[in-house]
Amino acid sequence: MLLYDTQRSGNAWKVRLMAGLLGLPLPRRTLSIDRGDLRADEFRAIAPLRQVPVLVLDDGSVLSESMAILFYLAQGSDWWPRLxxxxxxxxxxxxxxxxxxxxxxxxxxxxxxxxxxxxxxxxxxxxxxxxxxxxxxxxxxxxxxxxxxxxxxxxxxxxxxxxxxxxxxxxxxxxxxxxxxxxxxxxxxxxxxALPGYQALFPGQPELNLSTVESTAAS
Ligand SMILES: N[C@@H](CCC(=O)N[C@@H](CS)C(=O)NCC(=O)O)C(=O)O
CATH class of the missing domain: 1.20.1050.10 (Glutathione S-transferase Yfyf (Class Pi); Chain A, domain 2)
Structure with a gap:
């Protein structure tokens, strides 16, 4: 799986948080809205809704919308109830x-x-x-x-x-x-x-959850 996100997207944060709580490794390709990456042909070819988050599955299927991605990731776990x-x-x-x-x-x-x-x-x-x-x-x-x-x-x-x-x-x-x-x-x-697997907005740096900076290092 590969997650297309941006550093500060709250909707993409949901997906990284879910993966962490489930103990799933989730590689990410971090784009920059400020740089115009979401308007580039390359992203538009992948993302039908032209927004992050987008999750590309190993078979090439593409999932958009945070709610749909959470639903998909949580299948078979306690995070999506059975009844x-x-x-x-x-x-x-x-x-x-x-x-x-x-x-x-x-x-x-x-x-x-x-x-x-x-x-x-x-x-x-x-x-x-x-x-x-x-x-x-x-x-x-x-x-x-x-x-x-x-x-x-x-x-x-x-x-x-x-x-x-x-x-x-x-x-x-x-x-x-x-x-x-x-x-x-x-x-x-x-x-x-406090839940095991919790993911901060910037990985490993919960003190930056309220940061307004888009670090060039990871974008
Ligand atoms: N309903 C969507 C909203 C997604 C969304 O608003 N994504 C923002 C980033 S948080 C985005 O891609 N903005 C750039 C744009 O719309 O051009 C979801 O829950 O995933």
Whole structure:
């Protein structure tokens, strides 16, 4: 398998995190959005959706979309439950992540943390901040519902929903969101980081999880 990613992609981080938690070696080809790699013919020939993450399987099959890749990697493991009802609950939270959680948090991080090309007080950023806070309220309420030590879609074993929701929650402060207002989420993030096989955004350097720098060394 080969993962096409970028250093700071939260969606690709989900895939590397999943592989680490499953103990799967996952070679990566790290592209640079800033350098225009995702617009190059070579990448477009591989990636039908023109975004990372893309996972190329050993037989040449190509998987796009973080949610689909997590689903594929987790087959046969405890990270994807066996019973249809439990599977449906995981799908609920994957859908929530894509529709209501990732977008506002990613936009805030991109414009206020990485590019710094918007004012926090702009109508656009205030709108994203309001949506991000609403999503975090929902996530915290769900974690409270699952009880102490519970996970997003179950009170037992974590699932791919926890993996999907982790990166953009973890990086929320780059977009001006102070997570101390959601203590149950802070506790959940720490519990994910304590799992065997946890992968930081920059491998082996969890202190760089909030870095805004794209290091030329690894790109
Ligand atoms: N829904 C997709 C979103 C993928 C996505 O937004 N990828 C970003 C990086 S995090 C990307 O490739 N951006 C470059 C572009 O769209 O040109 C997923 O979950 O994988």
């Amino acid at each position: 249809p009802l439990a599977q449906a609950e995981v799908l609920t939270w994957l859908s929530f992540e894509q529709e209501r959680h990732m977008k506002p948090l990613a936009q805030l991080r991109l414009h206020l943390g990485l590019h710094r090309d918007r004012e926090p007080a702009s109508a656009e950023m205030r709108h994203h901040a309001s949506e991000a806070r609403a999503a975090l309220d929902i996530l915290q309420a769900q974690l409270l519902r699952q009880g102490a030590g519970g996970w997003v879609a179950s009170s037992g074993h974590p699932s791919i929903a926890d993996v999907a929701l982790y990166p953009y929650t973890r990086m929320a402060s780059l977009g001006g969101i102070d997570l101390s207002a959601w203590p149950r989420i802070v506790d959940w993030l720490a519990r994910i980081e």
